[in-house]
Each structure stands twice: as C-alpha cells, then as structure tokens.
Amino acid sequence: MPDISARVRELRSLENLAAGQTVIHRLHPLAKLLSAFVFIVFVVSFGRYEFVGLVPYLFYPFVLMAMADLPYKVLLTRVLVAVPFCLFAGVSNVFFDTGAAFAVGGVAVSLGMLSLATILLKMYLTVMAALLLVATTPFTELTAQLRRLFVPVIFVMVFEMTFRYIGVLFEEVYSMMTAYRLRSGTGKALDMRHMGSFVGQLLLRGFDRAERVHGAMCCRGYSLKHSPPARHRFRGADVLALATVCLPVVGLRIVGVLL
Amino acid sequence: MIQVRNLIVEYPDGTKAVDSVGFSVGPGENVALIGANGAGKSSLVLALVGVLLPAQGEIHVGETVLHKKSLREIRSRVGLVFQNPDDQLFMPNIFEDVAFGPRSFGCDEEETTQRVRAALSKLGIEHLAERSPLKLSGGEKRLAAIATVLAMDPDYLLFDEPTAFLDPRARRNLIDILGELPQGKLIATHDLAFAGEMCSRVLLLERGEIVADAGIELLRDGVALERVGL
Numbered sequence: 001m002p003d004i005s006a007r008v009r010e011l012r013s014l015e016n017l018a019a020g021q022t023v024i025h026r027l028h029p030l031a032k033l034l035s036a037f038v039f040i041v042f043v044v045s046f047g048r049y050e051f052v053g054l055v056p057y058l059f060y061p062f063v064l065m066a067m068a069d070l071p072y073k074v075l076l077t078r079v080l081v082a083v084p085f086c087l088f089a090g091v092s093n094v095f096f097d098t099g100a101a102f103a104v105g106g107v108a109v110s111l112g113m114l115s116l117a118t119i120l121l122k123m124y125l126t127v128m129a130a131l132l133l134v135a136t137t138p139f140t141e142l143t144a145q146l147r148r149l150f151v152p153v154i155f156v157m158v159f160e161m162t163f164r165y166i167g168v169l170f171e172e173v174y175s176m177m178t179a180y181r182l183r184s185g186t187g188k189a190l191d192m193r194h195m196g197s198f199v200g201q202l203l204l205r206g207f208d209r210a211e212r213v214h215g216a217m218c219c220r221g222y223s224l225k226h227s228p229p230a231r232h233r234f235r236g237a238d239v240l241a242l243a244t245v246c247l248p249v250v251g252l253r254i255v256g257v258l259l
Numbered sequence: 260m261i262q263v264r265n266l267i268v269e270y271p272d273g274t275k276a277v278d279s280v281g282f283s284v285g286p287g288e289n290v291a292l293i294g295a296n297g298a299g300k301s302s303l304v305l306a307l308v309g310v311l312l313p314a315q316g317e318i319h320v321g322e323t324v325l326h327k328k329s330l331r332e333i334r335s336r337v338g339l340v341f342q343n344p345d346d347q348l349f350m351p352n353i354f355e356d357v358a359f360g361p362r363s364f365g366c367d368e369e370e371t372t373q374r375v376r377a378a379l380s381k382l383g384i385e386h387l388a389e390r391s392p393l394k395l396s397g398g399e400k401r402l403a404a405i406a407t408v409l410a411m412d413p414d415y416l417l418f419d420e421p422t423a424f425l426d427p428r429a430r431r432n433l434i435d436i437l438g439e440l441p442q443g444k445l446i447a448t449h450d451l452a453f454a455g456e457m458c459s460r461v462l463l464l465e466r467g468e469i470v471a472d473a474g475i476e477l478l479r480d481g482v483a484l485e486r487v488g489l
Contacts, residue, residue: 015351016391138355140362164349171345212346215310219339220411221331221363 014078017070017135024068029141030148031238035245036133042249043125046256048093048115049101053256054122060245061128068136075135079127083120090119139163153224164217165210172205260285261307261337261415261443266316268299268306268467276302278467280316284415284443291454291475292447294464295488300447301342303464304417307445308339320415335364338408338442342419344400348392353379353403356392360411371410378410382436398429402436409440418446422453449489451478463487 018025024032039060046054065072097112134142139160146156176198180190190198214222232238261284268277277299284290294300305311307318309330318325318333325333338360341347350356357378361371379385382402392400401421408416421437422430434456437444448454454461455478463471465487471477478484 019352019355019389140355140359168349209346212341212343213349215305216339216341216347217349217359218310218330219308219334220360220407221334222359223331223363 013074014131014135015139017074018138020069020136022068022136024064024136026232027136027241028232028234028238029137029145030234031242032133032137033142033145033149035242036129038246039129039249040126042253043122043129045253046118046122048118049111050256051114051118051121053252054118054125056252057125057249059248061125061132064132064136068132070132070135075128075131078131079124082123082127086119086123087116090116093119157224161210161214164213165206168209168213169202169206172202172209176202176205260319260321261445262317262319263307264317264319266303266306266318267314268302268311269314275467276311277306280464280467280469282462282469282472284445286414286443287441288460289444289446289458290460290462291458292445292462292464293449293451293454293478293489294447295449298464298487299467300449300464301419302467304339304419304445304447307417308334308337310339331364335411336413337415337417338411338413339417340404340408340419340421342423344397344404344424345392347404347407348400350392352389352391353384353395353406354388356403357406357410360407364411374410374412375406378406381409381440382406396429397424398426398432401425401429401433405436413442415443415445416440418444418448420448420450421446422448422450451484451489454478 039057043054043057064070065075093112093115094110095112097110097115099111100108101111101114102109143156143160146159147153177190180194180198184191263283264281266277266280267275269275280303282290292300292303302311306313307325309325309327312327313325320333320336323329323332323336348356350359354375357375358371361374366374375388376385379388382405384399384402384406387395387399387403392403395403401424418437421433425433430453434453437457444457446454446457455475458475461471461473461475461477462469463473463477463483470487471483
C-alpha cells in the first residue's frame with residue numbers, strides 16, 4: 001500500500017520541481033519546448049553506429065541539470081524505466097549483427113554491440129530532454145504552448161487528461177487495494193481470482209471520478225477553445241537560450257555528416 | 260439573481276433527476292437546498308453551472324440565460340464547491356490550484372497572483388499556498404476548495420454538502436467563514452443544523468421536485484421533514 005501512495009507522490013514530484021526559480025525555470029516555455037524538440041529530432045537523426053557522434057550531446061542534460069538545480073537521482077530513476085524497452089529493441093542486434101566495428105585493447109567490439117550502445121545513449125538523451133522540459137516548466141504552460149503551436153486540441157486534451165487523471169487513478173487503486181487487503185485475510189497482493197472484478201470496478205470508478213474532476217475543471221473555466229493568457233514575454237534571453245542550445249546541436253550534426 | 264424556471268434534468272436512461280423545478284436566489288441571499296440522499300440535490304446544483312445540461316426549462320443568472328454558448332460567462336459568475344474536495348484539487352500545490360480558475364478565465368499573472376493571495380487570506384489559509392493537496396487535512400482541503408472558487412470572484416456560490424468529511428471544529432470554522440462571504444449562496448445539504456445557522460430560506464427537495472420553499476421555520480417542521488426522509 002505505501003508503494004502506491006509513494007508512486008502518487010513520485011508522479012507529482014516532477015511538477016513540484018517545475019515550480020523552481022532558477023534561470024532555466026524562468027525561461028519562456030516556448031524556448032524550452034523548441035530547444036527540447038530540436039535536440040530530440042537531431043539526436044534521433046543519428047545512424048545506429050554513430051555512437052561517437054552522439055557523445056558530445058551529453059552536454060545538454062548535464063548543463064541543464066546543473067543550471068536548473070535539479071536532483072540527478074530523481075531524473076535518472078525515471079530514465080531507467082525506459083531501459084528494458086531499449087534493451088528489448090536492441091539486444092537482438094548483438095546476436096545478429098556480428099561484424100567487427102573496432103577493437104579496444106585487443107577485444108573486438110561488434111557492430112551489434114555498437115548499435116545497442118547507440119540505442120541506449122539515444123534513449124538516455126531523448127528521455128532526459130523530455131524530463132528536463134517537464135521538470136523546469138509548469139505543465140499548464142507546456143500545454144498552453146502546444147496549443148499556441150497549433151498542435152490539434154484533441155492531442156493536447158489527451159495529454160492533459162492523461163497527466164491529470166493518472167494520479168486520480170492511482171489514488172483509486174490505493175483506496176481499493178487498502179479495502180481489499182484489509183478484508184482479504186492474507187494482507188498480500190491481489191489474488192488473480194479477483195483481478196477481473198477489481199480491474200472492472202477500477203475502470204468504472206475511474207470514469208466516475210474523471211468525470212467529476214473534469215466537471216470541476218470546466219466550472220473553473222477550463223475549455224479546449226480558450227488558452228490561458230501567456231505568463232511570460234519572449235525576451236532576448238529566451239532567444240539567446242534557444243540559440244545556445246540549437247546552434248551546437250545543429251553544428252555537431254553537420255560536423256558529424258561532413259566527417 | 261439566479262432564476263430557475265421549470266427545470267428538468269434527466270439521466271442518460273431518461274430518469275428525471277430534477278423535475279419541473281423553479282426557484283430563485285437573490286444577491287447576498289443564503290438558501291438551503293435540503294433533501295434525503297438521492298433527492299436530486301447534487302444534480303440540481305450541477306445543472307446550475309451547466310455540468311449537467313437541462314432537458315427542459317431555463318436557468319438565468321442576471322440577464323444571462325444558461326446555454327452551451329453562455330457557459331463560460333455563467334461559470335465566471337457562479338462558483339461551485341464540490342462535495343468531495345479531492346475532485347476539485349488536482350494541481351501540484353494549493354497556489355496553482357487556486358490560480359487555475361483566474362488563469363483559465365484570462366487573468367494575467369499579476370492579477371492571478373493578487374486574486375490567489377486575496378482568496379487564501381480571506382479564508383486564513385495563506386500558509387497552505389505551497390502545500391500539496393495530498394498532505395492537507397479534510398478541513399484544510401475544504402477551505403482550499405472554497406478558495407479555488409472565490410479566486411474567480413463569483414457573484415454566487417453553490418455548495419454541495421459542504422460539511423461532509425468535516426470534524427466539529429472544522430465545521431464551526433466553515434460556518435464562521437461562509438457567514439462572512441457576501442455572495443448569494445445555495446447550499447445543498449442534509450445537515451439541518453448547518454442549514455439552520457447559515458440560511459434564511461429553505462428549499463425542500465423530494466425525488467427531484469421542490470415540495471416546499473419556506474423560511475427556516477421549515478427546519479422545525481418534523482412531520483414535513485420526516486415525510487421526505489430527513
């Protein structure tokens with residue numbers, strides 16, 4: 001039970017980090033959104049054997065984390081969640097792509113191992129860029145910028161609702177699990193025999209609760225058609241920050257292609 | 260003035276939650292809406308801000324008639340405090356939650372901050388601004404939920420079971436605070452003592468219909484109350 005409530009708190013901890021007041025937090029959300037987007041696009045554009053070309057891109061997460069005063073451990077634990085998926089996607093390369101890439105101290109490194117390392121580094125950089133964006137920008141401002149960039153409202157709404165309701169769903173799981181364990185006799189995890197009705201009830205309660213939360217949001221002016229007014233003006237410092245990220249990111253890629 | 264005429268609200272299966280209801284709430288007036296569980300109090304309150312849309316009838320707030328296009332204006336003038344504060348508090352901290360309404364209604368950052376500070380100060384909960392809703396007591400959550408609505412500077416306040424989840428001290432505190440708010444209020448409750456302390460008029464709801472609209476002496480009419488299950 002404490003596990004679930006800890007997850008709820010963890011889920012909201014990134015939002016709490018976004019309330020910081022460092023120079024990165026104070027940048028215009030659009031500058032942060034665009035620089036993260038450019039960074040992710042350029043990282044993804046690297047080929048599967050271009051591990052070395054990606055290494056300089058590590059400057060982005062490390063510099064940003066330091067400047068925004070963010071706890072590395074909190075972000076790293078979230079990055080680790082994506083590791084199994086990348087391993088699943090890349091581990092077969094190790095067995096099937098056996099050509100030699102290079103040797104280190106007499107030990108041959110295969111192309112498959114190189115591509116696995118590239119996948120893992122790409123994952124680290126892209127997930128970290130997304131996490132840094134969320135940890136330095138209030139969620140409502142992020143979605144407001146998405147609307148201003150003409151991202152279809154239906155996508156923004158799904159994004160907003162998922163983010164809001166996942167905590168609500170966790171709270172429901174927590175209270176249902178508490179009630180279940182107190183009466184299950186064993187006090188252990190959910191028995192498979194009860195899984196069907198538990199998940200069914202959770203779905204129904206989740207709908208009900210989501211409807212009430214949505215109602216409360218609408219009563220306070222939430223609507224897909226109306227964006228809240230911009231909270232920041234796009235200043236010279238924002239242009240400078242955007243250029244400081246984009247120029248090296250683009251420059252490094254061009255150098256990589258030329259070499 | 261809020262004026263409701265011949266209002267019918269139906270559930271998706273066609274059952275009438277509110278049936279041919281008519282009443283009014285004047286500026287600064289405190290009206291209790293009492294009835295047993297399932298009488299239709301919550302549905303009526305939700306219909307007044309368009310969360311449930313009427314199947315028939317009219318709701319006027321001042322000169323504005325409630326329909327899909329006027330929802331935004333109606334909701335800026337009529338604030339609803341939900342029965343369960345957990346439904347109303349969904350942001351990472353109380354400041355952000357109270358700021359949600361003013362921002363959504365287009366206030367700039369300076370005005371939003373001003374309104375949030377004023378609402379929190381009016382309820383004496385400035386110290387909760389940076390706290391997460393997850394870490395508040397029932398009484399604190401209730402006050403924070405009221406602050407989220409007060410920050411929108413509404414003319415009328417609707418409450419759905421405001422004393423639910425409160426201990427006696429928090430309930431007493433709530434009565435004191437609500438008594439000082441100048442807005443007109445419609446309070447859906449089955450806490451008769453609370454209704455008696457807060458309101459000057461009582462609407463008695465039974466199976467979706469208003470069966471009595473009277474002064475607070477109605478709360479001493481044991482026969483009428485017992486008949487509707489109170």
